[in-house]
Amino acid sequence: MNSEIKTCQNCKKDFTIEPDDFSFYEKIKVPPPTFCPECRYIRRLLDRNEYNLYKRKCDATGKSIISIYRPEALFPVYEQEYWKSDEFDALQYGRDFDFSRSFFEQYEELRRVTPHLAMVNSNSVNSEYTNQSQNNKDCYMLVTSGSNEKCMYGSWCQRNCYMLSDCYLANKCEFCYECMNITKCSRCAWVYDCSDCVNLFFSKDCKGCTDCFGCVGLRSKQYYYFNENIGKEEYERRVKNIIWSRDFIKETLEKFEKFYTRLPVKFYHGFQVKDSTGDYIENSENMRYSFNCRNNKDTAYIQDAWEQIVDCMDCTEIIISELSYEVQGVEIPHRCIAVRSCFNTITDSCYCDMCFGVRECFGCFGLKHNEFCILNKQYSKEEYFKLKEKIIEHMRETKEWGEYFPSEVSPFAYNESMAQDYFPLSREEALKKGYKWYDRPQREYGATMFTKDLPETFSDIKENIGDEVIQCSSQNSPEGKKKYVLCATAFKITPLELTLYKIFNIPIPDKCFPCRRQDRFAKRNQRKLWRRTCVCDKKNHFHGVNKCEVKFETAYATENPAIIYCEKCYQQEIY
Numbered sequence: 001m002n003s004e005i006k007t008c009q010n011c012k013k014d015f016t017i018e019p020d021d022f023s024f025y026e027k028i029k030v031p032p033p034t035f036c037p038e039c040r041y042i043r044r045l046l047d048r049n050e051y052n053l054y055k056r057k058c059d060a061t062g063k064s065i066i067s068i069y070r071p072e073a074l075f076p077v078y079e080q081e082y083w084k085s086d087e088f089d090a091l092q093y094g095r096d097f098d099f100s101r102s103f104f105e106q107y108e109e110l111r112r113v114t115p116h117l118a119m120v121n122s123n124s125v126n127s128e129y130t131n132q133s134q135n136n137k138d139c140y141m142l143v144t145s146g147s148n149e150k151c152m153y154g155s156w157c158q159r160n161c162y163m164l165s166d167c168y169l170a171n172k173c174e175f176c177y178e179c180m181n182i183t184k185c186s187r188c189a190w191v192y193d194c195s196d197c198v199n200l201f202f203s204k205d206c207k208g209c210t211d212c213f214g215c216v217g218l219r220s221k222q223y224y225y226f227n228e229n230i231g232k233e234e235y236e237r238r239v240k241n242i243i244w245s246r247d248f249i250k251e252t253l254e255k256f257e258k259f260y261t262r263l264p265v266k267f268y269h270g271f272q273v274k275d276s277t278g279d280y281i282e283n284s285e286n287m288r289y290s291f292n293c294r295n296n297k298d299t300a301y302i303q304d305a306w307e308q309i310v311d312c313m314d315c316t317e318i319i320i321s322e323l324s325y326e327v328q329g330v331e332i333p334h335r336c337i338a339v340r341s342c343f344n345t346i347t348d349s350c351y352c353d354m355c356f357g358v359r360e361c362f363g364c365f366g367l368k369h370n371e372f373c374i375l376n377k378q379y380s381k382e383e384y385f386k387l388k389e390k391i392i393e394h395m396r397e398t399k400e401w402g403e404y405f406p407s408e409v410s411p412f413a414y415n416e417s418m419a420q421d422y423f424p425l426s427r428e429e430a431l432k433k434g435y436k437w438y439d440r441p442q443r444e445y446g447a448t449m450f451t452k453d454l455p456e457t458f459s460d461i462k463e464n465i466g467d468e469v470i471q472c473s474s475q476n477s478p479e480g481k482k483k484y485v486l487c488a489t490a491f492k493i494t495p496l497e498l499t500l501y502k503i504f505n506i507p508i509p510d511k512c513f514p515c516r517r518q519d520r521f522a523k524r525n526q527r528k529l530w531r532r533t534c535v536c537d538k539k540n541h542f543h544g545v546n547k548c549e550v551k552f553e554t555a556y557a558t559e560n561p562a563i564i565y566c567e568k569c570y571q572q573e574i575y
């Protein structure tokens with residue numbers, strides 16, 4: 001079969017359907033998609049709010065709770081314990097399917113009356129403000145993270161992290177601040193793409209290093225300062241003499257950025273991939289256009305998917321999956337189409353939402369360990385299969401079959417959803433594209449401290465800092481207000497984060513958590529790929545006197561000034 005060019009029904013741009021895609025659609029019996037891969041990804045992201053948390057009442061118990069749904073949401077919201085208990089059974093909202101109407105219309109009616117789970121936070125201790133998370137202790141504003149202690153303001157912190165703040169993608173790390181993509185690191189700050197490192201500052205792409213400052217691409221080194229070996233004595237003298245002021249940190253970050261853009265980088269982040277394209281990818285084979293994935297085989301358009309993902313397309317935030325399509329935020333989906341926010345397992349099911357451990361369910365919301373249900377109504381096995389086939393036929397006619405849930409009915413506005421993180425838009429742009437936007441009510445926090453009054457260093461911090469309501473520095477200018485659409489406008493310092501600032505002897509931040517998060521995300525490559533060529537012209541490489549002509553797809557955009565090398569050239573340049 002040949003590839004085919006189609007026009008996206010959402011953005012109206014052309015996109016290509018590859019031969020591999022067609023065989024997958026055939027295998028799972030869905031028509032080819034009408035949206036381009038990026039619009040399909042955004043449609044899934046629009047369904048996902050990770051860290052915009054609201055105080056509201058539980059509609060069952062009346063208790064004050066934290067939820068990802070606003071108080072004015074059009075459907076009931078239950079606190080977790082009650083929702084998961086036997087007190088609540090979503091089968092009571094079951095209904096017949098009406099073949100004179102569209103599926104999504106009827107599904108949406110069911111969803112609107114069925115109670116939603118306030119947030120997903122299981123087995124955690126003293127970690128009320130954590131979402132899509134489990135087994136955490138004493139954590140605060142931490143999302144998509146599990147088994148951590150004393151971690152805050154981060155996402156994807158996994159496997160026994162301890163005392164991290166403002167980190168994205170950390171595995172088995174301790175005492176780290178403002179880091180991204182780190183594994184087994186300790187006492188690191190402003191460190192990116194590093195593993196097995198201790199006492200690193202402002203560094204990137206280092207492995208097995210200790211006591212390094214401003215370093216890039218080092219392996220098993222110690223006492224390096226901007227990639228220069230300066231020896232123990234001199235290194236310690238320099239680091240000891242640093243006055244960790246707000247200005248020093250800002251200047252060093254700028255200097256470091258200039259430094260690393262002069263050094264070559266590999267065209268993707270990751271390792272051990274075969275016939276695969278994407279960024280932040282590991283141990284995968286025949287994986288196409290995927291981001292933050294490991295252990296994928298024969299997959300395409302996958303994001304944040306880990307462990308045994310086989311033969312899947314268009315899945316976001318999943319773990320262990322086979323033959324699934326258009327899935328978002330699901331644990332262990334097998335042979336599923338268009339399912340979202342489901343946990344434990346979900347097997348042989350379509351168009352299900354917020355279900356736990358179900359199999360053979362179709363168009364269901366909020367079921368727990370059920371089977372043979374359609375629109376939350378119980379059927380016998382025989383009736384179920386008959387009716388399911390009939391509904392699929394109906395959905396083929398209405399052109400709904402194979403399409404993910406429409407974004408118009410997402411419970412979240414664009415700027416509350418993860419779409420804003422990966423594809424940030426201004427209010428005007430979002431509305432112009434037809435997305436919903438949430439205008440937060442004007443908040444009057446009565447700030448007691450402003451940017452100009454912020455303590456310059458840690459030792460300038462006064463004892464009562466925890467009482468201060470600090471105005472976020474994004475609020476100081478109209479440009480800042482416009483750029484940081486999720487700004488909380490003011491913030492407070494918690495005792496836990498202060499402990500970490502003390503360990504590093506650094507000043508408190510001048511921006512609120514959502515603004516800091518936005519700055520961190522802006523440092524990362526976008527989740528898109530561009531066709532580029534290796535820029536290496538070293539004479540001692542395999543390409544000899546000629547410039548390297550190896551081509552690849554890379555998340556470093558065409559206009560990105562970084563020096564992008566192919567795998568082979570990069571390996572020859574690593575220290």
Ligand SMILES: [Zn+2]
Pocket residue numbers: 008009010011012013035036037038039040
């Ligand atoms: Zn599109």
Ligand SMILES: [Zn+2]
Pocket residue numbers: 472473474475484486487488489490511512513514515516
């Ligand atoms: Zn802010």
Ligand SMILES: [Zn+2]
Pocket residue numbers: 534535536548549550565566567568569570
């Ligand atoms: Zn090359």
Ligand SMILES: [Zn+2]
Pocket residue numbers: 536537538541542543548568569570
């Ligand atoms: Zn080369």
